[in-house]
Amino acid sequence: MAKVLDNPRPTAKERLAKIGEQMQGSQAWNSIFRPGSIFRKGYTDSPRNRSYVIMNSVLYHLHPVKVKRHAVKVSYTLCLGGLSFFLFILLTVTGIFLMFFYRPTGANAWEDIQMLQTSVTFGLLVRNMHRWGAHLMVLSVFLHMARVFYHGAYKPPREFNWVIGVILLTLTLLLSFTGYLLPWDQLALWAVTVGTNMMGYSPLVGNQVRFVLLGGVEIGSETLLRWYVLHVIMFPFIIIIFMAIHFWRVRKDGGISGPL
């Protein structure tokens, strides 16, 4: 009896803490979270752990362990490059969701969108986010370019990264433009008609390029399939390659430019 009084039953809170500690000390947990992870047992704020957080994370190690002090000022970058990348990720996620409910044929496309908006849970919201996010990305990439120019950040040794940036801007416009056709409504059809008619004016190859892109002399069901493939696979694939080079060059060229 005395023994029981000496060791009162542990409270639920204590038990929970014990279970948490056991879990954090387990082999499985430690195999998932690499040394320096803030989720690991006994994480403390030390210069060494701050470095590990970056080095031991597949996503964060895009960054160097340390950056110039002025580079973390929001007033310098306005976060525009990072936000462009973030919007790209957001568009990829929402785009994958939309792909589940969409068939790129003249007979189905518009009705699928209509169905998505009226019958699919969160369908309308996700479509809205995809569309507004796309416009926002065009805007943020464009503003990022202006910001880089006004800071003179395209100057040596960053000349080539600027060129890649212009390519990325073009690809962003192409991604947005190919996506514009997919709802297959009057707005999409005639905006793309106007856009591709402009393309036909290019000398020598203009009409051939237009023919290949449209899958014929006029926009039709073939165009829809082609632009769908371009929009969901080909341009994202190309833009990811150029983004990888772009981010890699930022570091190889000595990090972010400035200070002014």
Place this chain on the structure above:
Amino acid sequence: MTEIPEHLLKRAQAARDKAAGGDAGGAAGGDRIPGDLLDRTKAASDGAAAVVATAPVGGGVPVGAGPGGHTQRLLTVVKSGSIQEAKAAPVDKVHTWPHLLAVEFVAALACTAFLFVFSWVVNAPLLQAADFNKTPNPSKAPWYFLGLQELLTMFHPMIAGVTLPGMGLVALILAPYLDRNASNKPEDRKFMTSMMTMFLMFWAVLTIIGSFFRGPGFNFTFPWRDGIFFEL
């Protein structure tokens, strides 16, 4: 033969003297070091001494026998300035975690929140299903091409649709190679800054006119008089 600085020779001499004295001291005060180790050291230094005795005959190089009986020879003296020259001034840096990641996280969160609320309130347009027989009036390209469409009303398609935008794109790509000014200070870059501002304003004004000031037949209108003919 490199001349050996005097102070180094002195130091070597002092070390040699100390080693000679240390041997004697070690033998006397053997209370701290085991006897067998001392014997081994002594045997080694005897052997080294034999080597030292023979070496000067060949090279005539000053040779010093260290405490452990090692022979040491100074090869060269490198002055610190010649190899440790600092080429770049140290840069003021901060840890990416937490300083940069926190900023990025907040920015991403704010962006998501904005997009979420905006998408909640404003619906994306979905007009009637595509109909090849009904051409809407006006027919407009997506907003980022409206500057181009506006340009097409002013010039021949060959100029407005190909030459001007092509030149703009090429100029943009070549900007870092054409701009020979190495400074990034705003006060040194007034020319390039004004060029870019004019370029951006040119497209912005064309885009705004194409978006809001063009009505049926792509004719000029005032949005406050005839309404807005513009869909995102």
